[in-house]
Amino acid sequence: MSEDTLSVRNEMDIISVRGFGRNVAAQLGFGVVDQCRITTAISELARNIVVHGGGGSVTIKTIQNDKKGIEIICKDKGPGIRDMELALKGGFSTVGGLGIGLSGAKRLMDEFQITSFTGKGTTVMIRKWLK
Amino acid sequence: MEIPILKIEDFLIVSFQIELSDHEIDMLRESILDKIKETGARGLVIDITALKTVDSFMARSLSSIADTATLLGARTVVVGMQPAVALTLVELGLRIKWKIITALNLESGVNLLRKSLKSGKEMVHE
Numbered sequence: 669m670s671e672d673t674l675s676v677r678n679e680m681d682i683i684s685v686r687g688f689g690r691n692v693a694a695q696l697g698f699g700v701v702d703q704c705r706i707t708t709a710i711s712e713l714a715r716n717i718v719v720h721g722g723g724g725s726v727t728i729k730t731i732q733n734d735k736k737g738i739e740i741i742c743k744d745k746g747p748g749i750r751d752m753e754l755a756l757k758g759g760f761s762t763v764g765g766l767g768i769g770l771s772g773a774k775r776l777m778d779e780f781q782i783t784s785f786t787g788k789g790t791t792v793m794i795r796k797w798l799k
Numbered sequence: 800m801e802i803p804i805l806k807i808e809d810f811l812i813v814s815f816q817i818e819l820s821d822h823e824i825d826m827l828r829e830s831i832l833d834k835i836k837e838t839g840a841r842g843l844v845i846d847i848t849a850l851k852t853v854d855s856f857m858a859r860s861l862s863s864i865a866d867t868a869t870l871l872g873a874r875t876v877v878v879g880m881q882p883a884v885a886l887t888l889v890e891l892g893l894r895i896k897w898k899i900i901t902a903l904n905l906e907s908g909v910n911l912l913r914k915s916l917k918s919g920k921e922m923v924h925e
Contacts, residue, residue: 679820686852687818704852704883708891711854715821768855772891 671729676742678723682714685726692728693738697798705776706738706796712769713742713792721746721790737778737797745789752784802827804834810842810912811835811873812905816849824860831864835873842912843868846905848879853888865899874915876900878908 670692674685689710693703710726717724721744731739749755755770770792774780779795802819805812811834819827835843845861847853853861865875877899880888902908915921 679822683818683820690851701883701886704881704887705890707852708854708887711852711856712891715854715856768892772855775890775892776887 669730669732671727673725673727675725676714676717676723678718682711682718685714685728686710689726689728689738689740692730693796696730696736696738698738698796702796706740709773709776709794710740710742712773713740713794716769716790716792717742717744717746720744724789731795735797735799737795739793739795742792742794743789744791748786748788748790749782749784750786752782756782802830804831806834806838806840808913809840809916810844810909811838811840812844812846814846814849818850818852819857821856821860824857828860828864828867832867832871835868835871840873841916843873843875844905844908844912845875845877846879846908847877847884848881848904850884851881853880853884855891858888858891862899874900874912876902876908876911878902878905 672688674688675681676685686707690703690707693706698706714726724742724744727741729739731737756774757771770782773794777794777796781793782790784790802813802815811831813831831843834840845864861877865877868875878901880901900911902911
């Protein structure tokens with residue numbers, strides 16, 4: 669079991685954190701398509717941290733119950749999400765862009781949890797299990 | 800990081816060989832548009848064979864490069880998307896918003912462009 673927390677402050681960090689996630693996913697035995705899903709989900713959430721959250725961190729860990737999996741926790745101390753329902757619907761963005769970061773990450777992964785407090789920040793946890 | 804923009808016949812070829820930051824993609828878009836203006840290219844091929852991740856920002860950038868290049872008179876085709884990337888993009892929910900012409904590889908992309916330029920018609924998939 670491994671656990672690493674990487675700081676995410678700028679665009680270059682988005683590239684390194686998703687690269688790190690890809691390596692962990694590959695080592696766990698995820699196939700190319702799942703590696704791509706996981707990497708893309710990390711990229712979307714890491715970009716949210718940089719663009720909306722003013723920086724934060726991404727923790728990538730390997731997990732196990734009866735199966736092995738990967739868990740990614742993305743944290744920021746930004747303004748938080750005021751209308752969660754709208755944000756999860758997709759097509760929603762306060763900065764422009766396609767606004768599919770959150771809903772996209774949710775669709776690409778097996779589990780998705782989000783907690784957000786206005787003025788305090790947002791934490792998103794995603795998981796994917798090896799089939 | 801300087802990405803070469805190659806000219807062949809009357810179109811340009813750009814190949815993404817490394818992962819680009821958002822800023823680098825924006826810079827590349829400007830260089831591509833400058834190069835279209837400078838050369839009067841009528842077509843643009845963007846090769847993304849080497850890209851293992853195409854997130855929504857990259858997808859939106861590709862779409863915007865294609866739109867602006869088309870406005871400048873260069874029809875654009877994106878080639879070489881990896882199957883895993885295509886699958887992920889569809890699941891991400893991008894397909895309906897993405898009006899890009901794509902081809903499996905460089906060769907079919909170039910053929911698609913040549914045909915379209917010759918006939919003056921819009922590019923269509925066969």
